[in-house]
Amino acid sequence: MLLFMNPTVKEIAAGVAILLFGMIMLEEGFHSFVSGPLQVLLKKSTDKLYKSIGLGFLSTAILQSSSLISVILISFISAGLLELRAGIGIIFGSNIGTTATTWLVSTLGLKIDIAGLAMPMLAFGIVLVLQKPKKLKGIGQILAGLGFFFMGIYFMKNGFDVYKDNINLADFAIPGVLGLLVYTFIGVLITMILQSSSATMALILTALAVGQITYTNSLALSIGANVGTTITAIIGSLGSNTSGKRLAGAHFIFNIVTGLIALVFIGYLGQLVDIISEWVGIAQSNYTFKLSVFHSIFNVLGVIIMIPLINPLINILHRVFKSTDEEDIIEQPQFLDENALAYPQTALLALRNETKRLFEKAAFTIIPHGMNIHRTDLFGEEKIKEVVKKSRKEIEVNIEELYLRKIKTIYSKIIEFTTLAQSRSSVSPELTKQFAQIKLASRNIVEAIKALEEIRKNMNVHLFSENMHIRHEYDLLRQKISKILRELYLLQKSPEPTLHLKNLKKLKSKAEKSDILLDGTLDQLIKESKIPSSVVSSLVNDSHIVALISKKLIEAGELIYISQDTMDLTEVNP
Known part of the structure; x- marks a missing residue:
């Protein structure tokens, strides 16, 4: 001293x-x-x-x-x-x-x-x-x-x-x-x-x-x-x-x-x-x-x-200098082997597996943590409403850094691999369509992550708001995404996905129709002076972005899990 x-x-x-x-x-x-x-x-x-x-x-x-x-x-x-x-x-x-x-x-x-x-x-x-x-x-x-x-x-x-x-x-x-x-x-x-x-x-x-x-x-x-x-x-x-x-x-x-x-x-x-x-x-x-x-x-x-x-x-x-949190590891593709490019069907199978892996990394890890919800809670038996309500502690996570280390390289390789697969030999119209679905699903995944990054700051601020009405509205936004994530999780786990597909369609329909600006919710909050004017624009924008995230996640899940069941692999062997 x-x-x-x-x-x-x-x-x-x-x-x-x-x-x-x-x-x-x-x-x-x-x-x-x-x-x-x-x-x-x-x-x-x-x-x-x-x-x-x-x-x-x-x-x-x-x-x-x-x-x-x-x-x-x-x-x-x-x-x-x-x-x-x-x-x-x-x-x-x-x-x-x-x-x-x-x-x-x-x-x-x-x-x-x-x-x-x-x-x-x-x-x-x-x-x-x-x-x-x-x-x-x-x-x-x-x-x-x-x-x-x-x-x-x-x-x-x-x-x-x-x-x-x-x-x-x-x-x-x-x-x-x-x-x-x-x-x-x-x-x-x-x-x-x-x-x-x-x-x-x-x-x-x-x-x-x-x-x-x-x-x-x-x-x-x-x-x-x-x-x-x-x-x-x-x-x-x-x-x-x-x-x-x-x-x-x-x-x-x-x-x-x-x-x-x-x-x-x-x-x-x-x-x-x-x-x-x-x-x-x-x-x-x-x-x-x-x-x-x-x-x-x-x-x-x-x-x-x-x-x-x-x-x-x-x-x-x-x-x-060992990394304890994998902070310096850039995730690489696991299924995109060059040998799979020999035939369009094997290339498509490799791409589906890699896209599925990309989706699950984003939907079941990055996005829950971005909403300050732990995966074990989100994918457990507890009701979504209760899970969101108790998830009040901010999870230290940098979405941009996670995207760069866990998503970006794999996404780029998927797009590159898809292009190579389509250009190496004659591809039927049906396979061309399925290759396009791979690209679209991958893009939806990336856009969902980017959109969440855009609203995470407001989510974190209003998570601890003293105004119970603001907290409630942002909890509802987290609930919308959480319900979709749970259904997608159950869909990829279930041998009989029919029920979960129906639930996803309902959630997708709700997401498309959900608009706080038009459904009267915002008007009621403003009339009753439940939220300050400084929060109105943020809430409107964030509600729109959550609807976008919901749509992107469901569409990506449908392309990955539903189309996979109908995929024709009868021509893998020449």
Whole structure:
């Protein structure tokens, strides 16, 4: 407790907290662009390893901050915009990109002060966060996240300034292997304190100029500075999901391995630096340029060595950082085997099985949780009215994320597989119709999920409303969907589905005729002042959307379960 009474410690702790908050805002901001143009751009820019490395090099060379690139990457990975392999490639390129900063410092003595942009980023970011359009809000969260990130760095650097002036490298002048290890550790420590490998390099160059350290010691310091840059990424990953932690781990492992290789072969690398320096006309006493050459060599060498080890590295990261909630798993199709494309009938059977799986994943898991109703209650014996009434606790679920991880890929593969099945051989009109039904059922499933996502916010708000009439109306909306889900569940379980089909037809008819705007319910509520005017438009819109969800679910269920019984498989074998 006494430690935290120290103002320096408090400032450093505040910096860490602000930096982590910035990381959370960054991740939230990037979530707004999932499945949009940004994802398409990133996918095209990172679909090959050389593209990922090139992107990392260019972005770091332009922004002059590998730490910034690392934390943005962690946000991308956490938001599902990038795969781990692509992120590792960008990290590789980013490390090479840091050499551009070293050359810039050594030649021009310049460094862009990105931290100076913190306040403008925060100002513009907060203004945009308050806007209603999702994309503008997302841009605002990204800007504010970067602003908080740089402000966190600022506080951390200010806190460590107390120690910076007391660093005298001459105090640690140790010859031999022990000296290399000590100076490497000092390089890590100084970079962690200064939060800038470039600042560490400036300190090294100053020490060299006045003869405080030897050239060999300066090389060890630069290796430590390179390893020290991972500290910011590790801190930033603390607030991220498993995928973000894996990327930070990859960054750490890469820099550690690169640093160890450079240390082991530092004598040979030093000789190589001398040869290259002499070849390009760099004076033997020009330590600034020679350090830049060394920095470039060991970073490029590290990338060359690590490229063949990417797959083992990914396997290690998956074992070390295990996901307990499957947050990083993208669901893949189970039945869409390429062999099934040999005949239209086998392809159709595979598609029906996959579409059924997709439907049950959406209707029996995602949608109930989206309405804050547990599956065990919904599909039990208790009356729907009682189930809905007691389901007052909000279930923490991100429908958009679940859609991206559990639905989107399977849906895309179903559409692609259907197209391939229809194009590979002659297909009868009847089979063409059934392929079309598969596409329609899949689309209905997706549209039902998207529609629920649209009204979930209002549902959650009015679930706890003090106005009993508002609660009642939103409970009725949940009941309508719940009744349909239960009938669909019983339909796929029952050997005799006739009764459930009749019930579904009745529910479908009710859904089509149900309109709170026209049936007098809304008029009565308004006349008797039972609900405020601020809720009227939400209730009208949400009632319409629930009718749409009901219709989509029933139509999808009919196409999947009813059509399956009439499917002709007599021509599976040629």
